[in-house]
Each structure stands twice: as C-alpha cells, then as structure tokens.
Amino acid sequence: MLSHDELEVMASSYVLLALEPEEREAFQEHLNNCDICLRRVAEMDAVAANLALAVQEREPSPQLRTQILAQVRTERTGAHIAPVKRRMPSAGRLRKLARPAALAAATGILLLLIAGLALRMLNIQESLESSQRRASRGYEAITIMSRADRWWKLEATAAAPDAAGTLAYSTELSEASIVIFNLPSAAKGKAYHAWAVKSGVSTNIGNLWPLSDDLWRLIPVDLEKLDAITITLEDGREASEQVGTIVATVTLTSD
The missing domain is CATH 2.60.40 (Immunoglobulin-like)
Known part of the structure; x- marks a missing residue:
C-alpha cells in the first residue's frame, strides 16, 4: 500500500491523466478522505486550465516536452489535460501582463516538471526524499501562480x-x-x-x-x-x- 507521501507526489500525474487505471482508482479513493491531496489536485486543475492559453505566445520548451512525454509513453498511457474553468486575475497597482499567456506557459512547464518527478519516482524508483524536495518547490510555485493576482x-x-x-x-x-x-x-x-x-x-x-x-x-x-x-x-x-x-x-x- 502506498504511503500518503507517495500518493501526494502522484497528484500531478493524476491531473495529467498519466496514471495506470489501478493507480488512478487508488488515488481517487484516497482523495475521498484526504483534504490535503484534494486541495493539491484542485490547485493543479486550475493551473492546467491555463495551458491552452500558452499556445499563442509560447509553449513549454520542446526539450522539456519531449523528455516528459517520452517517459509517459514508455510506461503510461497517453496523457492529456482536461479543460477546467480558469480564474481571471484582479487588477492591481503594479504592472500587469497584456495577456495571461506567459503565465500559462510558466505554470505549464512547472506542472510538467512535477509530473516528470512523479513518473521518475514511480518508474525508476528515485529516492522519495529527493523527489519530494524538488517537487515541493514546484508545488509552492504552482500554488503561488494559481493564486496570483x-x-x-x-x-x-x-x-x-x-x-x-x-x-x-x-x-x-x-x-x-x-x-x-x-x-x-x-x-x-x-x-x-x-x-x-x-x-x-x-x-x-x-x-x-x-x-x-x-x-x-x-x-x-x-x-x-x-x-x-x-x-x-x-x-x-x-x-x-x-x-x-x-x-x-x-x-x-x-x-
């Protein structure tokens, strides 16, 4: 049975639909009783919704996309992102971007980074401590960007x-x-x-x-x-x- 720490690292792969059916079923069952992971998934869903906006201005780098998607194809079924209603930011006294596309690109590559860390941990048994340390910074950045105004x-x-x-x-x-x-x-x-x-x-x-x-x-x-x-x-x-x-x-x- 997977520990809570291992399940939490899998949250990004869940959002990207990059889990095997039995893993996804186990994670969904875990979500019914875990507010922490439920909140994590909700934040990542909001970020994933912005990815489509990045296409017009800048997509995540080809090298990163190739690396992550190659890992997904090797051990997982094809991943895609489900559309989710996105939040629009409020105006502030400081300068804003003309469009949110650059923000979508930034959050998109961070989301792919965390998904990659989760897949590496699952596929090549990377140290849980090492994965969590690096993923934690990515989670924090995504949290900031999902709440950015x-x-x-x-x-x-x-x-x-x-x-x-x-x-x-x-x-x-x-x-x-x-x-x-x-x-x-x-x-x-x-x-x-x-x-x-x-x-x-x-x-x-x-x-x-x-x-x-x-x-x-x-x-x-x-x-x-x-x-x-x-x-x-x-x-x-x-x-x-x-x-x-x-x-x-x-x-x-x-x-």
Whole structure:
C-alpha cells in the first residue's frame, strides 16, 4: 500500500491523466478522505486550465516536452489535460501582463516538471526524499501562480535581448515566483541570480534553478515593499553583491 507521501507526489500525474487505471482508482479513493491531496489536485486543475492559453505566445520548451512525454509513453498511457474553468486575475497597482499567456506557459512547464518527478519516482524508483524536495518547490510555485493576482513581463537588456519571462505575485501569500526563458547558457563557473531592489540597494534572493532550457526561482518576499527585481549573471552560485551583468529586470513601482 502506498504511503500518503507517495500518493501526494502522484497528484500531478493524476491531473495529467498519466496514471495506470489501478493507480488512478487508488488515488481517487484516497482523495475521498484526504483534504490535503484534494486541495493539491484542485490547485493543479486550475493551473492546467491555463495551458491552452500558452499556445499563442509560447509553449513549454520542446526539450522539456519531449523528455516528459517520452517517459509517459514508455510506461503510461497517453496523457492529456482536461479543460477546467480558469480564474481571471484582479487588477492591481503594479504592472500587469497584456495577456495571461506567459503565465500559462510558466505554470505549464512547472506542472510538467512535477509530473516528470512523479513518473521518475514511480518508474525508476528515485529516492522519495529527493523527489519530494524538488517537487515541493514546484508545488509552492504552482500554488503561488494559481493564486496570483499581479504579474509582469520581464524586460530584457542588451546583454540577453531574447530573454523573456513571467513574474507572478500572490498578495494573499506575499510570495512570488519567476520563470525566465531564452537566457544564454551560463559559462562554466557562472550562474544567474535574482535580486530584490529597494532604494538602490540590491539584496540577493538566490541563484536561479534550472528547468530544462529555462530557469525559475521562488521569491518569498513582499513585492509591495520593493522597487524592482533584477536578474544578473555572476561568478559562482554564491554572490553577496550585485557586480555581474544585468540581463533582465522587472520594474515594480509605477512610473
């Protein structure tokens, strides 16, 4: 019998219909008695509903889709996403995206990431602790994005003119999540970092996490108290001062 922790990791595969019939039946039975997993599935359903909106602007990277779908085809029946009524965000004082498509792309690749972690755990017996640690960050980011009421597009600089991305913020949670596409690969010994900027002072949030050929990061701070978020290329994974090249920025204050 699967433990609760193992069942919770399977939630994303359940949403994507990537479970075997007996696994799905067991998970559905578990949902009848588990508010935690029921809430997890509801949040992921809301995120999955936004995936269709990403097609017009940017789909998840081909490499990521190929990797995850290959795993699904190897051991599972074909996966598809059921349409669910999506929530529309409310307006805020901070700059919004013109369309929610970039947000859908960001949440879409995070959802596929978590599904991939679940499938790896089920198919190749990956360490439960390792899967949960990485999936937990993805769950948190999806929770933030599903409850986000403010979001912005990144502004690329000349150092990375093709860079694009989404910053989503939940006023309720006072947390944000950022996903960035099309950044040049960091050279050996280099790493991309996110910085919180207030009154000209930059504070390191941390280095960005890889997601196929994209990067992302949780930002556990109240954006209302900041002027901007900047992304830089620094020497190494640790950086106490912002000295590297700025490749993208998000201005949070009104002009």
